[in-house]
Amino acid sequence: MGRHTFPAVLLLLVLSPLIPRSLGEIKSEKIVADPRSMILFEKFGFARGGGVTISVSEVTVFSSLAPPDPALLGFFLISEESLYQALYDAQQRGSNANPNPGANSDTIFCVLSSPYVRRLFTFRDLSPPPASSYNSTLPITAPDEYSLFFANCAAECQVTMSVHTKMYNVQPDGSRDYLSAGQSRLPSLYFSFSIVYIAFLGVWIYVCLVKNRRFTHRIHLLMGCLVLVRALYLICAAEDQHYIKATGTPHGWDVLFYLFQFLKGVLLFTVIVLIGTGWSFLKPFLQEREKKVLMVVIPLQVLANIASVVIGETGPFNQEWITWNQVFLLVDIICCCAIMFPIVWSIKTLRETSKTDGKAARNLAKLTLFRQFYIVVVGYLYFTRIVVFALKTIAAYKYRWVSVAAEEAASLTFYVFMFYMFRPTERNEYFAIDDEEEEAAQVALQAEEFEL
Incomplete structure (x- = not known):
């Protein structure tokens, strides 16, 4: 040895x-x-x-x-x-x-x-x-x-x-x-979540294009594309795992699986960055530093998916398998950190603007909204990267599917919360503010400045 x-x-x-x-x-x-x-x-x-x-x-x-x-x-x-x-x-x-x-x-x-x-x-x-x-x-x-x-x-x-x-x-x-005892339920699990996302997409189309068409922005359409890609990814994952279960090989479904896995990752990080900058809600353009974040995140997602393909299509017998795993983990961590910067920038900008433009209530509402979004994003990334990995590690091999169910449930919860927070509506936190709310916001901002 x-x-x-x-x-x-x-x-x-x-x-x-x-x-x-x-x-x-x-x-x-x-x-x-x-x-x-x-x-x-x-x-x-x-x-x-x-x-x-x-x-x-x-x-x-x-x-x-x-x-x-x-x-x-x-x-x-x-x-x-x-x-x-x-x-x-x-x-x-x-x-x-x-x-x-x-x-x-x-x-x-x-x-x-x-x-x-x-x-x-x-x-x-x-x-x-x-x-x-x-x-x-x-x-x-x-x-x-x-x-x-x-x-x-x-x-x-x-x-x-x-x-x-x-x-x-x-x-x-x-x-x-041909699926491991802990993965035998994955085909039905993935298919069940794909049905939920298809229903989710139907509700989103109704909200954006029927109920509140006048208040729909470009970001809402991009969010709809994200749900569609997520549903297609889960359908391909279900078919992929079904064929492996029955025959031991994916029968070509792995190509579509990797395609939609790539699109899902790119769209998710892009939507989080764009929402974090207020694009399409607060302004019709991106600043240079925000464009740079996207220019970093998207190529990194390409690299992460290349690593994922190499890992999936070879296996631990390959001498470079550990290296590609480390590349995948490093890129994922960098992407998770990078998408937090636009949200932090937006919170900082709103806090500074609230002191000068005289629209305290509107800025306080935006500030509160972006803080909530920041907390939710951090919680989602922590759960799917740390807690899910812990479940994969400590769960008995027969219950390895539980970690997949937990990850998909967390993703669905995050999507529902994010889409609800930034849904198109006539009276939202960005625009509709009355006089009483303005006065209350002034007091709240003054108290916050005093605390800081």
Whole structure:
């Protein structure tokens, strides 16, 4: 076991709940001259009666030292609870092993011999060259969430091989379910939320184009596009997960999934920035600094979606998978921070204007509205980035769908609140102010200045 194995695998386990989606649970991977001592291929939640099929072919092993013992290379399954124990045991016992590269293999501790793992096969079980292949289906008798690893315990050894895996559970009717036990409800969950957003869009169209057409601004139309894209994204996500559930692959739905995922992210951040600047409500144009925010956020969203595609279409076996995860997280944090600046600028501008233009009530109403919006945006970003991740991490694998439901429920709540706050209406916080409210606002602003 290499000295960097333990932290690297721990990082994989930490980042694995962040995977936006995956290509499917039937996967074909090509490993080329890979020297890593541990390679994580997949995590999957098995119910009773599930199984894993693994096929390995075109296996070649290159070592700059003596030919390695084939028993030191192989595949194994392990639960997350046992993984920490096995890795720690390997780290401790490996550090006490003979460091001499030419030492006999018996002195090397390999995770494949650990009592905590379920060894599937080693390279000793491969067919003779030139085929050098192995194919087997193994039933899962103890339901749990297992990780499929390849272990390379041989020193200075590089492995090339083609790996084909299938992980599945068996439904009551005997058909295979290729979604993990904690994700099997996702197709119906996504579809249910898409219906809610379609109804939401219908209500928004009625409010904007029928009930209050005279008070509808361009921002309201853009908000309607956001709801439409969100509904289409959820429909594609539902179909994508349905096909993975039934067949193990998304059957092309992943293209539309990524398209609407990109449009959803760009439109959401754009709408928040435009509302935060008061565009279309308070002024018909954007200032240079606000344009710069959009010029930063939109390219970053493009980069985030490229990272999402790479993460989803490859998997943790890829050597750059951790790097792309880190890029995705960094870009997401930058975008979340960037969209807060326009709201803060608007609050600051309104506070300064309220002291000079003599329209205290109107400015106080705007100031209050933008403060509320700021708090809601911060709460939404905190919940979907921190709380949802915590749910993904701590929830039992059978209830992993709960984190998705919580994220979608939070998003729907945020949309409803934002759309209600900035709906088109004749009497809103921007324009309709009477004399009594003006006098009360003057007193409130004076009290606020005194407190500051």
